[in-house]
Amino acid sequence: MRALPEILGDTDMTPDLIAPSILSANFARLGEEVDNVLAAGADIVHFDVMDNHYVPNLTIGPLVCEALRKHGVTAPIDVHLMVKPVDRLIPDFAAAGATYITFHPEASEHIDRTLQLIRNEGCKSGLVFNPATPLSYLDHVLDKIDMILLMSVNPGFGGQSFIPATFDKLRRVRRIIDESGLDIRLEIDGGVKADNIAEVKAAGADTFVSGSGIFGKGKDTDPHHYDSIIRDMRAAMAGVSR
Ligand SMILES: O=C(CO)[C@H](O)[C@H](O)COP(=O)(O)O
């Protein structure tokens, strides 16, 4: 893992965090994939949980999170819950070693209660906004949030294209966070790659999920693929102001 000064952004004191989404990793060798991407300089592990109900896909649960911890992963694990209902799984993920737990407001009957439950379980809490989800869900709960995650694709699958309307939404959320004075991360998820990450940072993001952009093409032919792709991402963001 890299030292804090190395991961500080150029223009402010909020470090840029690169969060590979393991949705696009090789699940048959998941521990090794996570070790390799962290050794290549990634900061946190993005862990997509899909239930074939809230989204039309089915992935992994708390057992896999626990297995990564037992394997020796010490980096923060950022659990993105695409499940409905949400609350039942939160204590299980907390016990399994999750660091962040984020959920979609449409999937919770009581958003305030779910946010409090996440913090009470000792994790950092976050709300996730689909491309068409209004930001009004932030009203009245901002002080209970550690991370706002904007989806730049519709949830359910990796490898989709970044939806350009997200840039405006990022700028609006950046303003809300800055005006609040609260310590809240702004994460972006979907279609982020080395060639658009600078623009995404300039619009306000500080935490960058990338699945197919990191685990996709190139890794089977180049043994240093993860190092070079993460280096390219940092180089693209260097000198870019949020
Ligand atoms: O939450 C997700 C999908 O619902 C994934 O985190 C996301 O799509 C990452 O994959 P990619 O970078 O390939 O778009």
Ligand SMILES: [Fe+2]
């Ligand atoms: Fe995700």
